[in-house]
Every structure is written in structure tokens, then in C-alpha cells.
Amino acid sequence: MEQKALFRFAIVVSSYHKEYTSRLVESALDILQGHKVDVFWVPGAFEIPLQAQRLARKKIYDCILCFGIVWQGKTAHAAEILRACTDALMRIGLENDLPIIHEVLSIRTQSQAKARTMGKLNRGIEGAKTALEVLSLKFDNTEA
DSSP states (O other): OOOOOOOOOEEEEOOOOOOHHOOOOOOHHHHHHTTTEEEEEEESGGGGHHHHHHHHHHHHSSSSEEEEEEEOOSSSSSHHHHHHHHHHHHHHHHHHTTTTEEEEEEEEEEEHHHHHTTTTHHHHHHHHHHHHHHHHHHHHHOOO
């Protein structure tokens, strides 16, 4: 007898810096075992909100996790990308009453990238745990 998944998740992930973002996905999938998870790759962090919005409008997911890496450089470009991504993801979540987990990371060094995608600070693990916690709150039937 097949066990049914408790929740349905979408993961939207940037293929830019895939050596790091793929590790975020792998870590999240480990935490979300037993649930239905669909993974959608997009070119970069700037494209994450558009795909998240398309998926939110389908109304088939309980939560969308968003993974990406943005390297901080000497110009304001990275900050602009991160701000646009953050604002869009918040709007998508609020407009659709849907948890959107934002793990589009601001990185300055390779050691930071490794620590936050492969090490003790793995944001894939943290994002997946947050998703489960947010959904448990949403479906908690106890009254305050």
C-alpha cells in the first residue's frame, strides 16, 4: 500500500551557480521525504519570482521554496537583484495566501557559499524545515 504525501511542495531554483544551488535542493529533498516535491529550474535569481508566481496561480502547491545564489560584487547590481526578488516573493506569498520560503542567498566568498549550501549553515535544510513548520501552523486546528 502506497503512503500518500502529506504536503505538495514546489522548489524553484536558479541554475546559475548550480554547484551550490543543487546542494540546496538535495538537502531540502532529504528533509521533505514522504511529501510530493516538484523541482523547477530557472536561469538565475531574477527569474525565480516569475516561476513562483506561475506556480502559485496553479493553486496546487501547499508551499513554494525558492533557492538561489547572488554573489555580492563591487557594484549595486547584486543588491538590486536581491531586493527585487525579495519584494516579489513577499508579494506573491501575500497575494496568494501561500507560504513562499525565501532562500535566495547573498554571498560574498566561496567559503560562505560552501557553508550555507553544504555545511552546518545549510539553507536548504533550514528552508525545508521552515516550510514544514509554517504548514503545520497553517493546518493546526487548535484555537488560540
